[in-house]
Amino acid sequence: MATTTERDLDVLTDVVRWRARAEAFEVGAMLDYRDREMARTASVEPAMRRQIERSAICLSIGEATGLSEGQVQGRLAAASSVREKAPSVWDAFGDGVIDFGRVRDIAATIDQLKREESIARLDRLVVGYAVDHTGAELRAWLRRFVQRVEAGLAVERADDERRNRHVSIRHGADSMGTLYAYLPSHELAAIEARLRKEARRTVAHDDDRTATQREADLLVAWCNGSEAASSAVDANIAVTIPADVLAGSIAGFAESTDGRWAVPAAWVTAVVSAGSAFWHRIVTDPVTDDILSHEYLGRFSPDTLDVALRFRDGVCQSPGCMVPAERCDIDHREPWPVGPTRADNLGPLCRRHHQMKGHGVLCWSTRPPRPRKPLVVEIWRDPVNIEYAG
Structure with a gap:
């Protein structure tokens, strides 16, 4: 089997940086041209002519x-x-450290922020995160940043936007159409979890539908069923709420453990107060990251621990992987039976990265954990002696 050399990867790194520099040069040239044209047309009269010439810049x-x-x-x-x-x-951006895709996401976040000190804080922190994380991870980090540094304003925007919830139907070609629902994220997460769970239950041997087809058929059945308005949503939804937010002392958000969405904490506590859900409260050890002090003697963790682990970690623990933990395998950091079946030795890995670990391509890291990545996977370029910290 051919192995990848360190030099090959260094070339790829250089190419990515050159491309980012080229993007910065291109965008900078666009800005320079626009600025020169704006200055040139400043004295153009009449005003209508000036407006027309400026509208032609783009x-x-x-x-x-x-x-x-x-x-x-x-x-x-x-x-x-x-x-x-x-x-x-x-x-x-000009140095090629980050590309334009990341710059565009950061710009969108700047537009959301209302306080100058918040923007200055973002400028101080975001580059260090952006250079070591994927675009998806950066977008989740930016969303959390807005919700934490300007929580009150973010809650107001969310409350305003919730008033725009709606459902629309568009009929298309080939006798098909689209059902679009614009709903609060925690409600969408519950619907998604219920669809996924029900569609993957035991399937009849003569049912040749795919899982996605079964999900679509279930949604139609639920919408058309007479019990749709009163039936409960059977789904496990994990969110993280800071203690001071949960206590109501400050405004804040409940964030999904996979980082895909967040809603004002009041929206979630309203569900709790209605008595329509059963809730877990999970407290983790700040040092060992263990969830339960009890150590299980078998190889496979019990269902309650599996749920807690998926709630804790949210996504696959391979760097950059955003596969939700609910679709991952629970893997031992130190292999069983040497390593115990305990929360601080377990974490979710998606099937692909789990298989890579099984073949020696990935290994668990012994370095301090990254934020929101309590268990980190290291990628080995050469299983013999070359280690790359992903």
Whole structure:
């Protein structure tokens, strides 16, 4: 089996950085052209003529770059926001440390923030995170940042947006159509979990439908059934709520453990007070990250511990993997029977990364855990002597 050399990976790293620098040069040239045109047209009269010439700036840039006017406008808006308000991010972009995709996500976050000190704090922190994490992880981090540094404003926006919930139906070609529901995230998560669970129950031997087809059929049955309005949602939904937020002393959010969504904590506590759900409270050891002090003697953890582990970790613990923990295997950090079946020695791995670990391509790290990654997987370039910390 061919092995990947360290030099090959270094070349790939260099290529990615060159590409980011090229993006920065391109976007910078767009900004320079726009700024020059804005200055040139400042003295154009009458005002209508000035407005028309300025409206053609994005069209001219688009013709030169092969982009649409909308794409040019989006690039200019994101770049302008970052250049003006986040100099550290802009410098990192110019150095090729981060690419334009990350810059665009950071710019969108800047537009959400209302306080100058919040934007300055973002500029100080975000580059260090962005360089070592995937785009999906960065977007989750940015969402959490907004919800934590401007929690009150974020809750207000969420409450306002909740009023826009709706369902729409669009009929399409080939006798098919689309059902679109714009709903609070915690309700969508419950629906998703119930669909996934029910569609994967024991299936009749003559049922040749795929799991996704069964999910679609279940949704139709639930919507058309007479008990739809009164039936309970059978689903385990894990959220993390800071103690001070849960106590109501400050505004804040309940965040899903897989990092995909968050809602104002009051929305979740309202469900609890209605008595329509059974709730766990899980307390973890801040040092060992253990959940239960009891040590299980068998190889396989009991269901209650599996649930707690998936609630704790949220996603597959391989770096950058965002597969929800509920779809992962529970794996021993130190192999059983040497390693105990205990929470601080267990964590979720998706089937793909679990198989890679089984073949010696991945190994559990002994380094201090990353935030929200209590168990970290290290990637080995060469199982003999070359180690790469992912």
